[in-house]
Amino acid sequence: CGRVKNKVVEFPMKLKKLGRDDPRRIVHSLKVGLAVLLVSLLYYFDPLYDGLGATAMWAVLTVVVVFEFSVGATLGRGLNRILATFLAGSLGFGVHHLANLSGEKGHPILIGLFVFILAASVTFFRFFPRIKARYDYGLLIFILTFCMISVSGYRDEEILEMAHKRASTILIGAFTAVSVCVFICPVWAGDDLHNSVATNIEKLGSFLEGFGSECFKISCKGGESNKALLKGYCSVLNSKQSEESQVNFARWEPRHGRFRFRHPWKHYLKIGSLTRQCAYRIDTLNGYINSEIQTPLNIHSTKVQELCMKISSESSKALKELALAMKTMTRPTTATAHITKSRIAANSLKSFLKSPGLGGDIHLLDIIPAVTVASLLTDVVAYAEQIEKSI
Amino acid sequence: CGRVKNKVVEFPMKLKKLGRDDPRRIVHSLKVGLAVLLVSLLYYFDPLYDGLGATAMWAVLTVVVVFEFSVGATLGRGLNRILATFLAGSLGFGVHHLANLSGEKGHPILIGLFVFILAASVTFFRFFPRIKARYDYGLLIFILTFCMISVSGYRDEEILEMAHKRASTILIGAFTAVSVCVFICPVWAGDDLHNSVATNIEKLGSFLEGFGSECFKISCKGGESNKALLKGYCSVLNSKQSEESQVNFARWEPRHGRFRFRHPWKHYLKIGSLTRQCAYRIDTLNGYINSEIQTPLNIHSTKVQELCMKISSESSKALKELALAMKTMTRPTTATAHITKSRIAANSLKSFLKSPGLGGDIHLLDIIPAVTVASLLTDVVAYAEQIEKSI
Secondary structure, three states: OHHEEEHHHHHHHHHHHHHHHOOOOHHHHHHHHHHHHHHHHHHHHHHHHHHHHHHHHHHHHHHHHHHOOOHHHHHHHHHHHHHHHHHHHHHHHHHHHHHHHHHHHHHHHHHHHHHHHHHHHHHHHOOOOOHHHHHHHHHHHHHHHHHHHHHHHOOOOOOHHHHHHHHHHHHHHHHHHHHHHOOOOOOOOHHHHHHHHHHHHHHHHHHHHHHHHHHHHOOOOHHHHHHHHHHOOOOHHOHHHHHHHHHHHHOOOOOOEEEEEOHHHHHHHHHHHHHHHHHHHHHHHHHOOOOOOHHHHHOHHHHHHHHHHHHHHHHHOOOOHHHHHHHHHHOOOOOOHHHHHHHHHHHHHHHHHOOOHHHHHOOOOHHHHHHHHHHHHHHHHHHHHHHHHOO | OHHHHHHHHHHOOOOHHHHHHHOOHHHHHHHHHHHHHHHHHHHOOOOHHHHHHHHHHHHHHHHHHHOOOOOOHHHHHHHHHHHHHHHHHHHHHHHHHHHHHHHHHHHHHHHHHHHHHHHHHHHOOOOHHHHHHHHHHHHHHHHHHHHHHHHOOOOOOOHHHHHHHHHHHHHHHHHHHHHHHHHOOOOOOHHHHHHHHHHHHHHHHHHHHEEEEEEOOOOOOOOOHHHHHHHHHHHHHHHHHHEEEEEEEEOOOOEEEEEEEOOHHHHHHHHHHHHHHHHHHHHHHHHHHHOOOOOOOOOOOOHHHHHHHHHHHHHHHHHHHHHHHHHHHOOOOHHHHHHHHHHHHHHHHHHHHOOOOOHHHHHHHHHHHHHHHHHHHHHHHHHHHHHHHHH
């Protein structure tokens, strides 16, 4: 009972949080409500209703199904639905006429054969990864409309009228959904993609910023909040699929804001993948801080400490600079300098470890973690360089 | 022109490959064709058609929309659709009666208000990650059905009959889709999940198997094919989302094959996430073989070579053993022994590097990469241990 009560109390809190995290969600919900309301007005105006009749519900259906969060997704679904309906409608109509030629008995057999072949082959096409990414919904609607038109043609004599009504209601529905989506506080998938790629780079930067001090336990005043900051990079690790779908949505979008029509969206995938590879290194580094698996670091040499701090802070600055430059779409000015600095620090760390005077002072084992960390940081620097080049 | 010709020639090849990669795809396509054919028979049998009329098309629509590749996904969609239709249908019916009480003029206003509020709030609920994972489709259908029933109630006096017909056609459609999906060569999402998690562990094992020799360039006879083998782990890095959706599907599935009803599906997520963390380490290791970014390894000490080889081969054996045990659902017998061996090798590598006799012979810089590799391999061993514990 207590648990249920807790859940009931928590629920409005969660709702609030959901809205506060991204206020566009509230706006989106209101937009959907508005679009559905607009399209259900069809029922209330006599002249419109007389033309369309009960098929007006197809328009409601289209709005509900097509309306997505971002403009790109809505446009993609809308265009898919319209195109597929037209193509499948005409094909179904043709097949219906062909079947009519074969007489009363052959008609259902021929139609059944066509439906089976078409449904099976189009379903198979949906397995193509490239087709699936952009036209999956269209193929689904294609099967649907084809079956509906050709099968119901067996009964309905007014098949042409039905096809016509279906097409026009779907056009009305898709048009309503797209215009509400585009003209009232639009959410562009391209913008989202651009920002999320930049934010991911920034997250890596924040990790490296905190890493130095966390690693050598210099300042402990940050405490828990610092740890939380270091966790930020985790979402980068699994960002691949959301980036890919956003690229697919963005490709449907027309010119908007700072983006030209044929913005090189695919380029973001490249940057994203470099960012992820960098994040994998950082995840390994993170293993050294959270000593669940690894024994904690014990680096006594202050010189090594200093250089590691230097590397991580410089590469952090470079990454943050790159992220900022990407967000504002300007050329990064000082990023190259930071990267050079961190490269120099990495090299001097290497030569310091090489120096013969070291062997006597400290045990080799003591510096093994330091060496690993340094080597990983060098990796991170290399990736930061690559990321910089590709922006 | 040449490019278009190329594409046309390539297309059937791609189709063939798609089918050969996973023959279940062909079976699935034929199953969809069959289900659609079955349900369109409704049109041809007079007694059935007389009862349902033109709404029989809802059954076709349901089959096409509900039929998914795996049983879990189909069941999930089917149940979502049926439940949402019933709930929304009764709610829409109630609202229609309520609105009727308010007279001729108030009716459309009240209905419009309800439609707006419901569409907006249900759309907002769809943002909940947990609800989205399992009930997204149901909520969509809920909005849809509610709007259709309540809005068309303004015109149709036979709203009860319409609701009844819609419910029964959707039941028929969902039932057809689910039975074809379950009884003809079923594809269980749970099986797929189980196999893919085990295969991922195996892939890491194969990488480590090849890593030792590749790293020290001992045998080059494998050449390209060996490199390809080493690339196998890449798909593990981004496996999170597909595993999560498979878990969601699997939870809809009834008892089947080797799996009990309440199989701990969520446990796979844990194993999967450990596997991924291990894969991140391996990605870092891989950076050392492919010298695009990193300078290639130069490890001269044969002792270090030997130990690294030992660690990687033993942990490879352990991982492969674990994967096999998981696939056959037996207790792994020798995996613990292999892990212990690789732990011992890792420890002796550590103490070897610690030994004071080392400093004179070789430069410290020469062994830095070796140390890094060794430390990463130790990480891998630690993860292998964790994976072993959680199976």
